[in-house]
Amino acid sequence: MIEDEVWIGPHAIIVGGVTIGRGSRIAGGAFVTENVPPYSIVSGNPSTIVKANCTPDVMNPAPLLIRRMNHSEIPHIGTRFATSTP
Known part of the structure; x- marks a missing residue:
């Protein structure tokens, strides 16, 4: 399971059943085979914890805004580039 606010570098491999802490x-290129505690930095093959209890990057995250679109707001294919015939 991958918890919130996790960054995963390119070509990293995470084995199934592993929990990556918040x-x-x-x-990049890490091969993770064991659970990772929250706020840790992991690298290597096999992976090792390089730093633990790191300060979060975002201290004041923006609140998540969820808004439902009305039917009239949904873009329709072909309406933007429609041409009229003479």
Whole structure:
């Protein structure tokens, strides 16, 4: 399971059944086979914890705004570039 605010670098491999703690960072190319505690930095093959209890990058995250679209707001295919025939 990958918790919130996790960054995963390119070509990192995370084996199934592993939990990546909130706010953790997985370096590119890391091969993660064990659970990662929250706010940790992990790298290597096999992965090792490079730093633990890191300060979160975002201290004041923006609140999530969820708004439903009306039917009239949904874009329809072909209406933007429609041409009229003479």
